[in-house]
Amino acid sequence: MVTKHPKRGLSRRAVLKLGAAASLLPAFAVRARAASGPIQVGFLTVNTGPLAAGGKQQEEGVALFVKQRNGTIAGRKLTVITEDTAGNPAQAKVKTQELVERDKVPVMIGPLATNEALAIDDYVRNAKVPLITTTSSATVDLRVRKVNPWVLHAGGTAPQVTYALGDYAARTLHYKTAAIIAEDFTYGYEGAGGFQLAFEEAGGRVVQKQWPPLNAPDYAPYLAQLSRSVDCLYMGFAGINPLRFLTQYKEYGLKGKIPVLGNTTSTDEGILRRMGDEALGVVTAGWYAATLKSADNEKFVAAIRADYGHVPGFYTAGAYEAMLIVANAIERVKGDVENAPAFLKALHDVHLTRGLFGKFRLDAYGTPILDIHIRKVERRDGQLENAILKTYPQVSQFWNYDPQKFMAQPNFSRSFPPLKS
Numbered sequence: 001m002v003t004k005h006p007k008r009g010l011s012r013r014a015v016l017k018l019g020a021a022a023s024l025l026p027a028f029a030v031r032a033r034a035a036s037g038p039i040q041v042g043f044l045t046v047n048t049g050p051l052a053a054g055g056k057q058q059e060e061g062v063a064l065f066v067k068q069r070n071g072t073i074a075g076r077k078l079t080v081i082t083e084d085t086a087g088n089p090a091q092a093k094v095k096t097q098e099l100v101e102r103d104k105v106p107v108m109i110g111p112l113a114t115n116e117a118l119a120i121d122d123y124v125r126n127a128k129v130p131l132i133t134t135t136s137s138a139t140v141d142l143r144v145r146k147v148n149p150w151v152l153h154a155g156g157t158a159p160q161v162t163y164a165l166g167d168y169a170a171r172t173l174h175y176k177t178a179a180i181i182a183e184d185f186t187y188g189y190e191g192a193g194g195f196q197l198a199f200e201e202a203g204g205r206v207v208q209k210q211w212p213p214l215n216a217p218d219y220a221p222y223l224a225q226l227s228r229s230v231d232c233l234y235m236g237f238a239g240i241n242p243l244r245f246l247t248q249y250k251e252y253g254l255k256g257k258i259p260v261l262g263n264t265t266s267t268d269e270g271i272l273r274r275m276g277d278e279a280l281g282v283v284t285a286g287w288y289a290a291t292l293k294s295a296d297n298e299k300f301v302a303a304i305r306a307d308y309g310h311v312p313g314f315y316t317a318g319a320y321e322a323m324l325i326v327a328n329a330i331e332r333v334k335g336d337v338e339n340a341p342a343f344l345k346a347l348h349d350v351h352l353t354r355g356l357f358g359k360f361r362l363d364a365y366g367t368p369i370l371d372i373h374i375r376k377v378e379r380r381d382g383q384l385e386n387a388i389l390k391t392y393p394q395v396s397q398f399w400n401y402d403p404q405k406f407m408a409q410p411n412f413s414r415s416f417p418p419l420k421s
Helices: 011-036 052-066 091-100 114-127 140-145 158-171 186-201 220-225 241-251 295-307 315-334 340-348 402-408
Strands: 040-047 076-084 107-109 131-133 149-152 177-182 207-208 232-236 260-262 284-285 361-362 368-380 384-396
Touching: 040 052, 040 091, 040 315, 052 076, 052 220, 052 295, 052 315, 076 091, 091 114, 107 315, 114 131, 114 149, 131 315, 140 149, 149 295, 158 232, 158 260, 158 284, 177 186, 186 207, 186 232, 207 220, 220 241, 232 241, 232 315, 241 295, 260 402, 284 384, 295 315, 361 368
Parallel strands: 040 076, 040 107, 107 131, 131 149, 177 207, 177 232, 232 260, 260 284
Antiparallel strands: 284 368, 368 384
16 A cells, blocks of 8 residues: 655655556557457559459459458458559559558558559558568569568569579470560569579570560560561560460461460469460469469369359469468467567568468568469360469579579669570
């Protein structure tokens, strides 16, 4: 029991102690209320523009995850706030600011495009709100040279996939020369760059590169200039553009004359279901395919098919896997996402022994080490699918290169790697 002198009252030291304790009570009360309220996850995706097909698939992956968890994680309700970036870097930054400053989200997933991720990297770093990317993002600036502890990745880098493709093209398919037609932005440069480095390291040679814009109205000028003497063509497209390109490729009479290789999104299941014979035989690489034989993936494919009437693809799986990472971290901190340092550490410590991509762990730069699958478009039971030909196990974003030497090279771009001929 505390007694006080009837005339002197409490000492100044006692008053200060009581005041300090009282000042803490509202903070504890606010945190207790917050920790029992809903957890809001910000979701940056694309609903409009040429990349909207991928955004629609991402939304399906997130919706399925929330449904399977009954809208609850670690005893707290889960709310997903979706924002349309339109595939535009400037709009992506505005929408990110709204999620952080208006909605006060403790974590975000997305965005869809590489150039969007680059545009918001500095803001996320300064805001200190974790972001889990859902698809391929930039390898050098975003992940290595300017390591951002608040940006982690559910998927690998664009070249992480195409290293394996380039190696396969040279060593297994025995192609000696290749041309490249890829979209004129970061994702296009990185996928093409990874393919070229690995293809040439394995004995091949890239002899031609062309860069149509993301919204190119027609690919005829690029097809007209395509060298007819190459052994293969690497295409790097996303969204609706792979369908447009392969349709024109067939119309130009090139199908069956120059084999086509592509990045993950070139024959993603989301666009593949709209393709026809123009896609048959196209060989691509990726860390996901609906044909992957695992219990988790087969359940996922069945659930998406039941809810939406089609099989999932790269975009659907990436968003679902990002939510799986977020949920794992929330469970690790027992729902206390308001403890930002502990929540960030839990995100970095996520190790999945199962999931859509198989074994999942992050490297020192927040990028996963993943199995990369070589896929070929085949028709089975009347439907096109990505049949898996070969798997390169546990591929790093650095492939077989020394990380320090890799980081010393220029960014992938129109001019790097350079043509050697």
